[in-house]
Amino acid sequence: MKDIEKQTKSSTSLSRRQFLASSAAFAAFTIVPSYVLGANGQQPPSDKLNIAAIGSGGMGSGNIERCSTENIVALCDVDDERGADTYAKHPNAPTFRDFRKMLDKEQKNIDAVIIATPDHTHAVAAMACMQLGKHVYVQKPLTHDIYEARMLTEAAHKYKVQTQMGNQGHSGEGIRLIAEWIQDGAIGPVREVHAWTDRPIWPQSVGRPAGELAVPSTLDWDLWLGTAPFRPFNKGYLPFDWRGWWDFGTGALGDMACHIIDPVFMALKLGYPTSASASFTRVRLGDRYEGHYLKLADMNETPPISSVIHYEFPQRGEMPAVKLHWYDGGMRPERPVELEQGRRMGDGGNGVIFVGDKGKIMCGCYAANPRIIPEEKMKEYKRPEPTIERIPGGEGGHEQDWIRACKDGKPASSNFDYSGPLTETVLMGNLTMRMDGERIEWDGVNMKVTNIPEANALVSRKYREGWSLGV
Amino acid sequence: MGSLFGASRSGKKISRRDFIKAGSAGVAAIGFPFIVSSSALGADGAVAASDRIALGFIGVGGQGFFNMKSFITNPAVQVVAVCDVNEESDYSKFYFGGTAGRKPVKAFADNYYAEKNNGSFKGVDEYVAYQDLIGRKDIDAVVIATPDHWHTLISIAAMRTGKNVYCEKPISHNVFEARWIAEEAKKAGVVTQMGNQGHAEEGARLLCEWIADGAIGNVHTVHIWCNRPGGMWEQGIDRPSDTPEVPKGLDWDKWVGPAKFRPYHSLYHPFMWRGWWDFGTGSLGDMGCHQMDAPYWALKLDAPVSIEASSTKVNDETAPLATKIHYKFGKRGDMCPVEMVWYDGGLKPARPEELEEGRELQSEGLLFVGDKGTILSEFNGGSPRIIPESKMREYKRPAKTIERSIGHREEFIAACQGKGKACSNFDYAGPLNEIVLLGNVAVRAGKKLLWDSANLKFSNCEESSKFIKEEYRQGYSL
Numbered sequence: 003m004k005d006i007e008k009q010t011k012s013s014t015s016l017s018r019r020q021f022l023a024s025s026a027a028f029a030a031f032t033i034v035p036s037y038v039l040g041a042n043g044q045q046p047p048s049d050k051l052n053i054a055a056i057g058s059g060g061m062g063s064g065n066i067e068r069c070s071t072e073n074i075v076a077l078c079d080v081d082d083e084r085g086a087d088t089y090a091k092h093p094n095a096p097t098f099r100d101f102r103k104m105l106d107k108e109q110k111n112i113d114a115v116i117i118a119t120p121d122h123t124h125a126v127a128a129m130a131c132m133q134l135g136k137h138v139y140v141q142k143p144l145t146h147d148i149y150e151a152r153m154l155t156e157a158a159h160k161y162k163v164q165t166q167m168g169n170q171g172h173s174g175e176g177i178r179l180i181a182e183w184i185q186d187g188a189i190g191p192v193r194e195v196h197a198w199t200d201r202p203i204w205p206q207s208v209g210r211p212a213g214e215l216a217v218p219s220t221l222d223w224d225l226w227l228g229t230a231p232f233r234p235f236n237k238g239y240l241p242f243d244w245r246g247w248w249d250f251g252t253g254a255l256g257d258m259a260c261h262i263i264d265p266v267f268m269a270l271k272l273g274y275p276t277s278a279s280a281s282f283t284r285v286r287l288g289d290r291y292e293g294h295y296l297k298l299a300d301m302n303e304t305p306p307i308s309s310v311i312h313y314e315f316p317q318r319g320e321m322p323a324v325k326l327h328w329y330d331g332g333m334r335p336e337r338p339v340e341l342e343q344g345r346r347m348g349d350g351g352n353g354v355i356f357v358g359d360k361g362k363i364m365c366g367c368y369a370a371n372p373r374i375i376p377e378e379k380m381k382e383y384k385r386p387e388p389t390i391e392r393i394p395g396g397e398g399g400h401e402q403d404w405i406r407a408c409k410d411g412k413p414a415s416s417n418f419d420y421s422g423p424l425t426e427t428v429l430m431g432n433l434t435m436r437m438d439g440e441r442i443e444w445d446g447v448n449m450k451v452t453n454i455p456e457a458n459a460l461v462s463r464k465y466r467e468g469w470s471l472g473v
Numbered sequence: 474m475g476s477l478f479g480a481s482r483s484g485k486k487i488s489r490r491d492f493i494k495a496g497s498a499g500v501a502a503i504g505f506p507f508i509v510s511s512s513a514l515g516a517d518g519a520v521a522a523s524d525r526i527a528l529g530f531i532g533v534g535g536q537g538f539f540n541m542k543s544f545i546t547n548p549a550v551q552v553v554a555v556c557d558v559n560e561e562s563d564y565s566k567f568y569f570g571g572t573a574g575r576k577p578v579k580a581f582a583d584n585y586y587a588e589k590n591n592g593s594f595k596g597v598d599e600y601v602a603y604q605d606l607i608g609r610k611d612i613d614a615v616v617i618a619t620p621d622h623w624h625t626l627i628s629i630a631a632m633r634t635g636k637n638v639y640c641e642k643p644i645s646h647n648v649f650e651a652r653w654i655a656e657e658a659k660k661a662g663v664v665t666q667m668g669n670q671g672h673a674e675e676g677a678r679l680l681c682e683w684i685a686d687g688a689i690g691n692v693h694t695v696h697i698w699c700n701r702p703g704g705m706w707e708q709g710i711d712r713p714s715d716t717p718e719v720p721k722g723l724d725w726d727k728w729v730g731p732a733k734f735r736p737y738h739s740l741y742h743p744f745m746w747r748g749w750w751d752f753g754t755g756s757l758g759d760m761g762c763h764q765m766d767a768p769y770w771a772l773k774l775d776a777p778v779s780i781e782a783s784s785t786k787v788n789d790e791t792a793p794l795a796t797k798i799h800y801k802f803g804k805r806g807d808m809c810p811v812e813m814v815w816y817d818g819g820l821k822p823a824r825p826e827e828l829e830e831g832r833e834l835q836s837e838g839l840l841f842v843g844d845k846g847t848i849l850s851e852f853n854g855g856s857p858r859i860i861p862e863s864k865m866r867e868y869k870r871p872a873k874t875i876e877r878s879i880g881h882r883e884e885f886i887a888a889c890q891g892k893g894k895a896c897s898n899f900d901y902a903g904p905l906n907e908i909v910l911l912g913n914v915a916v917r918a919g920k921k922l923l924w925d926s927a928n929l930k931f932s933n934c935e936e937s938s939k940f941i942k943e944e945y946r947q948g949y950s951l
Contacts, residue, residue: 199779281821283819284703296702296703297703298703298704308785308818309820377944441833
């Protein structure tokens with residue numbers, strides 16, 4: 003199939019990417035009808051994307067498998083062991099540890115890239131891909147910092163690539179129902195929303211692991227650190243617990259809010275918040291018996307065990323100003339009086355409650371199972387006609403929606419124009435936490451904290467030498 | 474000394490307290506023959522020996538020692554005995570600092586009196602068993618500062634012998650005990666005081682007066698936040714598996730007392746017991762009696778209708794690291810229903826809109842939210858201010874109608890002398906303790922609880938009754 007691609011390129015002088023990107027406009031004229039090539043319902047080879055992945059283990063492996071309708075042409079992971087299963091499934095794809103080398107060597111063969119690294123390297127990897135004109139699918143949160151999210155959002159336009167953040171609930175039915183119901187006035191104007199998760203389920207507020215362990219030969223620790231300041235290797239950070247360190251992750255909020263707040267952001271057309279403030283635990287877990295009393299965690303190092311975050315959004319058109327409250331680490335909003343006794347709140351561990359002037363809507367993570375509460379009111383409700391386009395396969399079709407976008411040029415459901423500002427909003431919570439919970443007033447358009455000048459230092463972060471976002 | 478007390482008119486032995494009460498009521502005549510021995514206790518001339526209140530201290534660790542240092546300077550007080558199951562512990566790692574326990578605290582009292590009396594004072598007595606201390610008829614009042622699980626039993630035992638009782642907060646380990654101790658106090662007719670010192674201060678009074686004055690209209694919400702346990706003690710952990718040796722000088726079995734026996738560990742003693750459900754009552758139990766006092770008083774709170782909590786991970790051993798508890802109260806007279814929200818472990822309410830730019834909520838405090846305004850105060854009601862400050866300045870303060878206190882410990886001693894009233898007496902403090910400790914039940918129950926106060930049970934959660942009333946270890950019920 004590379005031969006086919008070569009032929010296409012040489013004959014049209016269009017890169018494959020350009021070809022695919024422009025296909026929406028020219029499809030009817032330039033694509034060989036797929037039914038000619040793809041008999042028996044099989045996808046014609048020329049329609050297939052050449053996809054690479056940066057971060058091939060864990061979350062990435064699932065994303066890759068859901069993209070396996072396409073050609074998986076190159077795989078990258080700093081950890082050979084983490085990548086091994088995926089590598090085995092795609093034996094023809096060359097493998098790399100350093101995504102920069104992969105892009106150098108294979109860029110001509112790559113149309114699109116899945117990025118599922120730890121949070122701190124999302125942006126550098128995604129930006130490098132976009133600058134080469136590659137479409138990107140980036141795990142949530144889109145970036146580690148607000149600035150990075152803004153840069154990626156702008157870059158998507160600049161480089162005219164198709165983008166998707168890995169908040170798969172955005173392609174689901176639930177989020178559409180909520181948006182349609184709220185649009186329909188099912189619960190009246192919404193002025194207050196509560197969202198919660200029972201995470202973190204990994205350690206947060208632990209002390210930095212002591213000592214220096216030998217780096218396994220299967221891991222490139224320096225590459226894993228990437229943009230982050232150097233620190234000695236410790237297996238405590240991998241493969242998952244990096245979430246609990248500011249240098250790498252974004253805590254429970256960063257992990258879950260892009261899913262949980264997603265329906266709020268979409269249905270209420272939120273945009274940038276005008277303020278955020280927080281309160282949180284400060285005690286430290288780990289070596290707990292030492293000294294026989296709790297130690298305080300270094301909150302510059304690690305997110306808290308539990309936090310409550312308050313966001314304010316201004317009026318948007320007809321929609322009134324709204325307050326969004328986030329709870330994690332076991333904290334939850336008060337149980338709504340409308341919720342019948344014995345009934346589960348949200349999906350148990352996570353959920354959202356929209357408080358409207360005329361009623362409440364409750365859902366779980368990924369906007370799952372939205373219901374007006376109490377159930378009696380749900381049953382009475384005459385649902386409006388669906389107005390928002392459905393994504394084939396719903397949540398499970400999230401990666402395929404991106405592939406479709408890469409091919410037909412119509413943006414994917416959670417493209418960066420949407421998911422960039424969503425990520426920025428989520429990350430505002432971390433910004434206030436890192437400012438001791440103080441209320442941050444935010445000028446979203448100018449990406450600026452207006453009331454505490456020093457907080458602006460946390461809008462972006464300094465990369466380790468040798469790393470740059472390249473903007 | 475007990476033998477010096479004669480028979481009362483009713484033929485019963487007259488306690489020193491009865492005697493003093495009688496004295497203040499003008500029946501001094503009976504008194505004189507009996508008080509000879511008081512002079513032997515180290516009179517300093519400022520207060521007639523006969524009027525001095527003989528105090529025994531039960532539980533003289535960090536807080537007990539702290540209490541003594543305050544009480545002993547009261548010229549109306551004569552410290553006569555200390556009791557603790559522990560001889561001496563190092564508190565330097567905890568906020569009390571120094572050392573405490575039977576030996577150092579006795580030494581402190583002895584030195585104090587020796588200096589005052591040129592060494593003529595023979596010293597205070599020391600006991601391991603509280604029964605021995607409260608058995609002494611010459612003692613008027615006891616100051617109890619044991620771990621929480623001992624508070625009610627010792628208080629009631631002391632009250633039944635006619636002792637006046639000053640007991641640290643919370644005065645009970647569970648809701649049942651809170652009701653029981655209040656009933657026993659009523660029956661005994663003794664002077665009682667819970668150790669929530671803020672109750673004697675100006676702030677709580679101002680809050681009561683302003684709220685009654687309608688300064689912020691009808692109060693519908695109160696937010697109360699506390700930063701403990703912070704770095705102070707352990708919560709959110711499981712029981713340790715190692716069983717270190719019991720330190721010399723500690724009677725561990727007596728320390729465990731009415732709780733289910735378990736081997737000694739330094740995670741319990743000294744100081745660390747607060748986080749363990751079997752002994753302490755967590756951050757809420759530690760601070761709730763301080764922090765909920767002004768709301769309870771100013772808003773005339775009675776039993777809550779419902780209590781609902783969420784928290785960091787709950788386990789059967791220790792209180793969680795952080796909690797958020799919602800209490801709902803119905804109408805009280807013409808006061809509107811109110812929601813009271815408790816936050817601990819560092820959590821706080823959302824920053825109130827009225828707070829001026831640049832001001833932040835302190836690490837612990839109270840927010841009273843009315844339909845016409847908001848008051849912010851310190852944790853125990855201190856320094857209340859309507860916010861924003863401009864509204865505070867405009868406010869025409871009402872007359873000070875509530876009597877001011879001479880001091881929390883001082884008013885207890887005065888009340889023991891028959892002068893005035895101890896204001897955080899168990900009649901007042903009992904229901905406050907119930908409110909506080911219901912929060913812990915909600916944390917452990919993991920669901921919204923509907924409280925049937927009259928019947929001491931939850932109308933929707935029979936299984937949580939086990940947290941209302943706990944069983945005493947054999948040999949420890951009264």
